Amino acid sequence: MSEGNIKLSRRTFIVSAGASGAGLVLGLTLPVSGRAKAGVAVTEEVNAWVVVQPDDTVVIRIARSEMGQGTLTGLAQMVAEELECDWNKVTWEYPTPGENLARDRVWGSFATGGSRGIRGSHQYVREGGAAARMMLVEAAAMQWQVPVAECSAANSVITHAPSGRRTTYGKVATAAARLVPPTEIPLKDPKDWKLIGQPAKRLDTRGKLTGEQIYGSDLSLPGMLNAAIKACPVFGGTVAGFEADKVSDMPGVKGVVQVDDNAVAVIADTWWRAKSALDVLPIEWDEGPNAQISQADIQARVREGLTADSAFIGNSAGDIKAALTGATTRVEATYSYPFLNHATMEPMNATALWTKDACEVWCPTQNGESALAAAAEAADLPLEQCDVHKMLLGGGFGRRGGGDYVRQAVLIAKQMPGVPIKLLWSREEDMKHGFYHPITMARMEGGLDEDGNLIALQIRISGQSILAGRIPEALQDGKDPIVFQALSPDGDHAISYKIPNLLVDHAMRNSHVPPGFWRGVNVNQNAVYMECFLDEMAHAAGVDPLTFRQRLMQENPKGLAVLNAAAEGAGWGTPAPEGVFRGLATCYAFGSHVAACAEVSVDDGGKLKMHRIVAATDPGYAVNPQQIRAQVEGSFVYGLSALLYEECTVKDGEIEQENFDTFPSLRIAEMPKVETIVMPSGGFWGGVGEPTIAVAAPAVLNAIFAATGKRIRNVPLKGQNLLSA
Amino acid sequence: MTKLNINGKTVELEFDEGTPLLWVLREQAGLTGTKYGCGIAQCGACTVHIDGNPVRSCVYPASAVRPTQQVTTIEGLSESGDHPVQQAWQELDVPQCGYCQSGMIMAAAALLAKNAAPGDDEISTSITNICRCGTLQRVRQGIHRAVEISRETQTS
Ligand code: FES
Ligand code: FES
Numbered sequence: 001m002s003e004g005n006i007k008l009s010r011r012t013f014i015v016s017a018g019a020s021g022a023g024l025v026l027g028l029t030l031p032v033s034g035r036a037k038a039g040v041a042v043t044e045e046v047n048a049w050v051v052v053q054p055d056d057t058v059v060i061r062i063a064r065s066e067m068g069q070g071t072l073t074g075l076a077q078m079v080a081e082e083l084e085c086d087w088n089k090v091t092w093e094y095p096t097p098g099e100n101l102a103r104d105r106v107w108g109s110f111a112t113g114g115s116r117g118i119r120g121s122h123q124y125v126r127e128g129g130a131a132a133r134m135m136l137v138e139a140a141a142m143q144w145q146v147p148v149a150e151c152s153a154a155n156s157v158i159t160h161a162p163s164g165r166r167t168t169y170g171k172v173a174t175a176a177a178r179l180v181p182p183t184e185i186p187l188k189d190p191k192d193w194k195l196i197g198q199p200a201k202r203l204d205t206r207g208k209l210t211g212e213q214i215y216g217s218d219l220s221l222p223g224m225l226n227a228a229i230k231a232c233p234v235f236g237g238t239v240a241g242f243e244a245d246k247v248s249d250m251p252g253v254k255g256v257v258q259v260d261d262n263a264v265a266v267i268a269d270t271w272w273r274a275k276s277a278l279d280v281l282p283i284e285w286d287e288g289p290n291a292q293i294s295q296a297d298i299q300a301r302v303r304e305g306l307t308a309d310s311a312f313i314g315n316s317a318g319d320i321k322a323a324l325t326g327a328t329t330r331v332e333a334t335y336s337y338p339f340l341n342h343a344t345m346e347p348m349n350a351t352a353l354w355t356k357d358a359c360e361v362w363c364p365t366q367n368g369e370s371a372l373a374a375a376a377e378a379a380d381l382p383l384e385q386c387d388v389h390k391m392l393l394g395g396g397f398g399r400r401g402g403g404d405y406v407r408q409a410v411l412i413a414k415q416m417p418g419v420p421i422k423l424l425w426s427r428e429e430d431m432k433h434g435f436y437h438p439i440t441m442a443r444m445e446g447g448l449d450e451d452g453n454l455i456a457l458q459i460r461i462s463g464q465s466i467l468a469g470r471i472p473e474a475l476q477d478g479k480d481p482i483v484f485q486a487l488s489p490d491g492d493h494a495i496s497y498k499i500p501n502l503l504v505d506h507a508m509r510n511s512h513v514p515p516g517f518w519r520g521v522n523v524n525q526n527a528v529y530m531e532c533f534l535d536e537m538a539h540a541a542g543v544d545p546l547t548f549r550q551r552l553m554q555e556n557p558k559g560l561a562v563l564n565a566a567a568e569g570a571g572w573g574t575p576a577p578e579g580v581f582r583g584l585a586t587c588y589a590f591g592s593h594v595a596a597c598a599e600v601s602v603d604d605g606g607k608l609k610m611h612r613i614v615a616a617t618d619p620g621y622a623v624n625p626q627q628i629r630a631q632v633e634g635s636f637v638y639g640l641s642a643l644l645y646e647e648c649t650v651k652d653g654e655i656e657q658e659n660f661d662t663f664p665s666l667r668i669a670e671m672p673k674v675e676t677i678v679m680p681s682g683g684f685w686g687g688v689g690e691p692t693i694a695v696a697a698p699a700v701l702n703a704i705f706a707a708t709g710k711r712i713r714n715v716p717l718k719g720q721n722l723l724s725a
Numbered sequence: 726m727t728k729l730n731i732n733g734k735t736v737e738l739e740f741d742e743g744t745p746l747l748w749v750l751r752e753q754a755g756l757t758g759t760k761y762g763c764g765i766a767q768c769g770a771c772t773v774h775i776d777g778n779p780v781r782s783c784v785y786p787a788s789a790v791r792p793t794q795q796v797t798t799i800e801g802l803s804e805s806g807d808h809p810v811q812q813a814w815q816e817l818d819v820p821q822c823g824y825c826q827s828g829m830i831m832a833a834a835a836l837l838a839k840n841a842a843p844g845d846d847e848i849s850t851s852i853t854n855i856c857r858c859g860t861l862q863r864v865r866q867g868i869h870r871a872v873e874i875s876r877e878t879q880t881s
Contacts (some may be wrong), residue, residue, distance in 0.1 A: 211758015637859025
C-alpha cells in the first residue's frame with residue numbers, strides 16, 4: 001500500500017552554494033515516494049490527479065495537508081471511486097505549492113483548515129478521477145479500434161465485452177496521457193458509490209508504526225545544521241542585545257544570529273547543542289509596553305464589553321427588549337472561555353536552504369501556498385524561485401496555517417547561504433509563541449413564557465476577534481462575522497434553534513495576545529455558552545432538557561434527528577447507572593449537525609469521572625466512517641483536555657505556561673468511552689474534524705449540573721469546586 | 726567515544742556530558758523514530774526501553790546507560806514491524822498524525838512484556854503518554870487486541 005511521501009521536484013533544484021561555489025543538487029537525498037524508492041521509472045501523469053505506473057500502481061496526488069485527520073485517505077477514496085481503480089494498488093504523493101503555482105493552480109487550494117479538506121474539494125477531485133478513467137478507457141478503445149461506449153472499467157481493468165478483450169490501466173496509461181482531456185465529466189450517483197462510504201484503512205499508517213515516517217523535525221539533509229530559537233517572551237517586545245561570544249566557543253556552535261527584531265537563534269551541528277547554548281546565551285530584551293499587561297487587565301477589558309453600548313450584531317429576530325420585559329421568567333448568567341495553546345505534539349519546525357537564486361523549505365504546514373509566500377517574502381526572492389516541500393504534520397489543529405516559523409527558518413538560513421538549516425522550537429517556545437484560542441465572555445439573558453417555552457434570548461459576546469488579529473482584511477466594516485459561529489442566522493454555522501426574539505452581538509475587545517484558529521474555532525465557546533445556558537433555561541422552566549431543545553428544533557429536522565440519536569443512544573429518559581448523570585449538547589458547525597450525550601459522576605470529594613459520551617453526527621456524506629469515528633474520539637480528547645485543565649494566562653505581558661506540566665492534556669485514565677453514531681443523510685457535504693469538538697464540553701458541563709446541581713460557567717474546571725457545598 | 730548497545734548492535738558514539746539519550750538516539754545514532762514532545766518527562770513521545778523497561782529518554786542522560794544495557798527504540802522493537810502491538814495498531818488504524826505513536830507503542834509493548842493481559846485499570850495506570858490527536862480510545866482497544874494477537878500466534 002502506500003509509502004507515499006514527499007515528491008521530487010520535477011524541476012530539480014540546482015543551486016550554487018554561495019560560499020563554496022559548489023553545485024548542490026537537492027531532492028535526491030530526500031525521503032521519496034515508494035515508486036522512486038523502488039527505482040521505478042517516473043511515469044507521465046494521466047492528469048494532475050492521477051499517475052498510473054506500468055505495474056498498475058496508482059499514484060493519487062493530494063493537495064490538502066495530512067495532519068492526522070485522515071483527509072489524505074478520504075481524498076484518495078474519492079479520486080479512486082471515480083477512477084475505478086484497484087484500491088489495493090493506490091499510493092499517494094503531494095505536489096509542491098511551487099508546482100501548483102507553475103501550473104495555474106491545477107490542484108486548487110492547498111489550505112487545510114475549517115474542516116474543509118473534503119467538503120471543499122469533493123467535486124474537482126472526483127472529476128479528476130473520472131476524467132482520468134475516461135482517458136484510460138478511451139486509450140484502450142483506440143488500441144482495440146472499438147467504440148469507447150463498448151468498453152468499461154473496473155478495478156483497474158478495462159474490458160471490451162463484445163470481444164472479451166481486457167487490459168489494465170498500467171498498460172494504457174502512457175497512451176491515455178497523450179489524449180485530450182474530456183470537458184464533460186459526469187460523476188456517479190452517490191447510490192452507486194463503492195469506495196466512498198467504506199471504512200477503508202488509512203494510507204499513511206505503516207511508517208507511523210515503525211519509526212520510518214519522517215516528519216519535518218526528523219529531516220536530515222547533507223551538510224545540514226540545526227537551529228534553536230528564542231523570541232522575546234513578551235508579545236511585541238524586541239531584542240535589545242545579546243552576547244554571542246559567551247556561547248560561540250561552546251561545542252558545535254556555528255553561529256548566533258538575530259531573527260527579525262524579536263528573536264535570537266543559535267546554529268549548531270546538533271539541535272541539542274544549539275539549544276544548550278541558547279539556554280545560557282545572555283539576551284537582553286526590550287519588552288515594550290505590553291510587559292505591563294496581566295491577565296486581570298485583559299479580563300477586565302473583556303468584562304467591560306459585556307455591558308458596553310455598542311456592539312456588532314450577528315443575529316437578531318423579533319423584539320428582544322419587549323419579549324424579555326414581558327417574559328414570565330427571566331434568567332441571566334455570565335460565562336467565560338480562556339486563551340488556549342494548540343500544543344501540537346510536534347513543535348513548530350521548518351528546514352530552509354537559501355542562496356541568492358533560490359530558496360527551498362521543508363516543513364509541516366496546513367497551507368503549502370501560504371508557507372511558500374512566507375518563504376519567498378523572507379527569502380526576498382520571487383515566488384517562482386522558491387518552493388516548499390510539505391512534510392506530514394505532527395498535529396495541526398489550526399496552528400500550522402501561518403508562516404511564522406517558516407519565515408524564521410528562512411531568515412536564519414539566509415545568514416548561512418547554501419547551508420540547509422533545520423529550525424526546531426522547544427516545547428517552551430511553542431507554548432509561549434502560539435496563536436491562541438481567543439479569550440471571550442458571554443452575558444446570557446433568556447425569557448420564558450408561562451408554558452416554559454423559550455421566547456427570548458440575548459447573547460452578548462465580548463472578547464477577542466481572530467480575524468482582527470490574523471486576517472484583518474476579512475473584517476466586514478470592522479465586524480468579525482466568524483465570532484458568531486453556530487449562532488448565525490444562516491450558512492455553515494447557523495443556529496440550531498428557532499427563537500422568536502433573539503439578539504446575538506459582539507463587543508470586540510482585542511488584546512496583545514495573538515489569536516488563532518484553534519480546532520473548532522469560535523464554536524468551542526459559543527456551544528458552551530448556548531448549550532449550557534439552554535440547560536439553565538430548561539431547568540428554570542422545569543422542562544426536560546431534551547424536550548426543551550426539541551421544541552425549538554421543529555424547523556431543523558436534520559439537527560433534531562442527530563440530537564435524538566445521541567440522546568437515544570445514551571438511553572436518555574431511562575435510568576442511568578447508580579450515581580451517573582447525563583447531559584446533552586448539540587450544534588450545527590462546519591456544515592455538519594452534531595450532538596453529544598455525556599454520562600458523568602462526581603464523587604463526594606468533588607472528583608469528576610466521565611464515563612461515556614455518545615456522539616452523533618450527520619456530515620451529509622460520510623466518506624470514511626471509521627475515520628469519522630476517529631475524528632470524533634480525537635476531537636473529544638482535545639476538547640475535554642481544554643475543559644478539564646487547559647488555560648493560558650498572561651503575566652507581565654507573556655504567557656505563563658511553558659510545557660505540559662502546566663498545560664496538561666487528557667490521559668488515557670480519564671478518557672470516557674466514546675460511542676459514535678455516524679448518520680449521513682445525504683445531499684450536502686459537511687465537515688468532520690472540528691464540529692464534534694464543540695459539543696463535548698457543554699454535554700459534560702450539563703451532566704455535572706445534573707449530578708451536583710452546581711453550574712460551572714467558567715472553563716477550565718481545574719481548581720474549581722464542582723460540588724454545590 | 727562511548728559504547729552503547731542500541732537495537733542489538735553495539736555502536737560507539739560521541740556526545741557531550743549530560744546529553745539526554747533522546748538526542749543521542751536522534752542526532753548521533755540517526756534513529757529519529759523516537760520523538761521529542763516536551764523534554765521534561767511529561768508526554769512520553771520519547772519512550773524507549775532500557776533492558777525492557779520503559780524510559781522517557783528526554784530526561785535520561787545517555788552517559789547513564791551502561792554498555793551492557795540493551796536500549797531498544799521503535800526501530801528495533803521488531804524485525805519487520807510485526808510486534809503484536811504494531812499489528813494491532815495497523816488493524817485498528819490507531820495513529821492519527823502518528824507523532825506520539827512511537828512512544829505509545831513502546832509504552833504499550835513494555836506493559837505487555839510485564840503483563841500479558843492487562844486489564845483496563847492497569848492500562849490506565851501504565852499508559853500516561855499524551856496524544857494531542859486523541860487516539861486514546863484506540864490505544865486502549867489496541868492493547869487489548871495485541872493481547873489477542875499474541876495469544877493467536879502462540880497457539881498457532
Ligand atoms: S519528550 Fe520525553 S516525555 Fe515528552
Ligand atoms: S497521533 Fe497525533 S499526537 Fe498522537
